[in-house]
Structure formats: structure tokens, C-alpha cells
Amino acid sequence: MAPATTPSTARDRLTEHTVTVGAPAAAVYDLIADVSAWPQVFGPTVHVEVLDEAPPGGGEQHLRIWAIANGQVRTWTSRRTLDPVARTVRFRQVVTAAPVASMGGEWRVEPAGDGTTRVVLLHDYRAVGDDPAAEELIEQAVDRNSRAELTALKHAAEQGPDRAELHFSFHDSLTIAGAAGDVYGFLDRADLWPERLPHVARLDLVEEENGVQRMDMDTRSPDGSLHNTTSIRVCFEERHSIVYKQLKVPAALSSHTGRWTVEPQDDGTVRATSWHTVTLDPEGVRTALGPDATLAEARALVRKALGTNSSTTLRHAKNYAEDHA
Structure with missing residues (x-):
């Protein structure tokens, strides 16, 4: 799993985390798309509620999420856009939890030629008041949770039919x-x-x-x-x-x-x-x-x-x- 961090502007910071999964891309994408199962798959996620969805079971979701970040339970609401053909899920927090001023990103599920799947998890974020100390806390939380989520995703997907x-x-x-x-x-x-x-x-x-x-x-x-x-x-x-x-x-x-x-x-x-x-x-x-x-x-x-x-x-x-x- 490889992280990389590069700022895109003076205000926004970007992170990228990747993992290679020994499972078909379709199975990996399904685990990411099924947000109701996230508390079982992803360690940091405590609870998720789908507030609205259009069309039902389809591409646009409004979510409320409770998750652990830097040892504390945070809650926020997000919008997700699911594209099962491209196997991408874009997300953007609508109501953030301090010290986050803005947060978004994208899941990318990319089939590899050897039967494995490459998963890329992107984040962009900004702290309230562009506070460097707060940005450091956010970066630590994003890095820790991204690593944990990708490790858990790999483990769950590689269970295959046994799951x-x-x-x-x-x-x-x-x-x-x-x-x-x-x-x-x-x-x-x-x-x-x-x-x-x-x-x-x-x-x-x-x-x-x-x-x-x-x-x-x-x-x-x-x-x-x-x-x-x-x-x-x-x-x-x-x-x-x-x-x-x-x-x-x-x-x-x-x-x-x-x-x-x-x-x-x-x-x-x-x-x-x-x-x-x-x-x-x-x-x-x-x-x-x-x-x-x-x-x-x-x-x-x-x-x-x-x-x-x-x-x-x-x-x-x-x-x-x-x-x-």
C-alpha cells in the first residue's frame, strides 16, 4: 500500500493511497458501493445511514456517516456519485466536522492484467482557517483511516465466496x-x-x-x-x-x-x-x-x-x- 501527498493549491491538500487486491474488480467495487456493509468491512466506520438516494439503488446518494478519526467519533454528511461502468465512487462532505472545512475524494477500481485489482483512494481536504496544525491532524486521520480501509477491503474481497x-x-x-x-x-x-x-x-x-x-x-x-x-x-x-x-x-x-x-x-x-x-x-x-x-x-x-x-x-x-x- 503506497501513500503519496502533494498539495494542489495553497488551500487544498491531496492524498493518494493504493492497494492491490487479489480479487475481481467487480467484487471489489461491490464492497465499496454497498455502504450499508461498511461498518462490517471498514474498521473506522461505526454507522452509515442513507438519507436519500436517486434513483433508488442507483447513482446518487446522500449519507450520514459516523466514524473514528484520531481516536474520536466524528459524524458528517456526504454526497456520493456511483459509476458501476467506470467503477468509480466520488464523494464530497456536505456538512463537515471540525477541524475539517472541506473534504472529498474518489474511489477508483482498476482491473489489472494478472487477474488482480488496483484500488486507488483519493482525498482532497482543507482545514478550518487553513490552520497548519489542524491540517496535520486531518492528514494523520486520513492516512490512518485510508490505510485501515484499504487493508480491510483487501481482506474482505480476497475471502471470495467464503465470505x-x-x-x-x-x-x-x-x-x-x-x-x-x-x-x-x-x-x-x-x-x-x-x-x-x-x-x-x-x-x-x-x-x-x-x-x-x-x-x-x-x-x-x-x-x-x-x-x-x-x-x-x-x-x-x-x-x-x-x-x-x-x-x-x-x-x-x-x-x-x-x-x-x-x-x-x-x-x-x-x-x-x-x-x-x-x-x-x-x-x-x-x-x-x-x-x-x-x-x-x-x-x-x-x-x-x-x-x-x-x-x-x-x-x-x-x-x-x-x-x-
Whole structure:
């Protein structure tokens, strides 16, 4: 992977990062184009929402993105223009996050003659007030994230057909005869989980702006062992929804994202659902479960472990909300 930085004008700075991927260009482009999968593919990306798209499933997208830059969660909105024929994706931030004054760039996916694919990631940016110190911070974040994204893209694309077996989603739901706000409040106040949930041994929660929470949690397994995870959560109180991404995952996983939703029903109840999307790490599966463990066995164990904890949380949220009804 090779970075290069050259200023184009006195105001704008340009960066270029490249990587060669051992996969067909079409498969690589599809991973870049499918922005809904970015939190699973790209480590810095926490959550992405498509605000509008024209035509549906087509070339122009308005996005809101939450991502980690220089250790902090930043959020911004961007416009993307997708060209599947040329295999390019152009992007431009519409609403930036300080210290960025402007940011844009382009993904280029170029087939190579030997069956590999060359991916070029371009950025142009400018700091607020053209501050040199801020420009240095932006350059560090762009360089770090670009390297991480291209490495992750290469890894995901080179999994080929195996990725379908490694990547899966599932959910658990409960109907609750209580108020949506009470259910959401139980899920939002994760700092109280150690005293409310039997499987949570310890939880440190830091609240940041824009509904962002950082969690460091120890959970108990049925055998009594403790497992530590760290997560970023983005909370949407107005829609009673919480999305999250685990930054530190168990050994058998390469990524884990999730979502809590609380939806009013026509009969006056609410439907609370825990959603999980998981990507297994084949090497981690063998390390955690033994050299003869199969991916099917790993999928079943992960489904049971995550589903059991989520269902326990939903049952306690149900009891809490119904006690307050």
C-alpha cells in the first residue's frame, strides 16, 4: 500500500493511497458501493445511514456517516456519485466536522492484467482557517483511516465466496406491554446494567456529544468466565433506536455490529428487537474452538451466545417497562 501527498493549491491538500487486491474488480467495487456493509468491512466506520438516494439503488446518494478519526467519533454528511461502468465512487462532505472545512475524494477500481485489482483512494481536504496544525491532524486521520480501509477491503474481497459463510445476521424480539420510552430508557442507561442484568459484571460508560456512547463491558458466560468487549454506540432517542459497533470482539469474530429498536404496535404494545450482524474470523475460530471446529459450529455457538445475552436484556427491559406501565 503506497501513500503519496502533494498539495494542489495553497488551500487544498491531496492524498493518494493504493492497494492491490487479489480479487475481481467487480467484487471489489461491490464492497465499496454497498455502504450499508461498511461498518462490517471498514474498521473506522461505526454507522452509515442513507438519507436519500436517486434513483433508488442507483447513482446518487446522500449519507450520514459516523466514524473514528484520531481516536474520536466524528459524524458528517456526504454526497456520493456511483459509476458501476467506470467503477468509480466520488464523494464530497456536505456538512463537515471540525477541524475539517472541506473534504472529498474518489474511489477508483482498476482491473489489472494478472487477474488482480488496483484500488486507488483519493482525498482532497482543507482545514478550518487553513490552520497548519489542524491540517496535520486531518492528514494523520486520513492516512490512518485510508490505510485501515484499504487493508480491510483487501481482506474482505480476497475471502471470495467464503465470505457468504463467514458473514451472517440474526435478531431476537419481544412484545412488551409498556411505553416505548421506558424500554428505550432501559437500553440507553447501560451504565446501570451491572445492577440490572445478571450477565453484566462491569460496565464503564462515557457519554459524548451527538448521542455517542463509549462502553467497556465485562460479561459473564454460563461457565462463569468473563469476556471483555469495547463498543461505540450511537443513540437516537427520537426514534427509540441504538446502533453499535464492537471495537474489541471475541477471538472467533472479526467484526460485530448491532442495533436495538423499539417500535410501537397497533394494539398499544411495543416490539423490542435486538439485531446482530457478525463476520467470523476463520483463524480465530480455530484458536477459540479448536483446529477441527467448523464454521457451521462457530455460527451456532455465536448465535447462541449473543442471542442469549440479548434475550436476557430484552426480558429485563420488558419487566422494567411493564412495572412502570
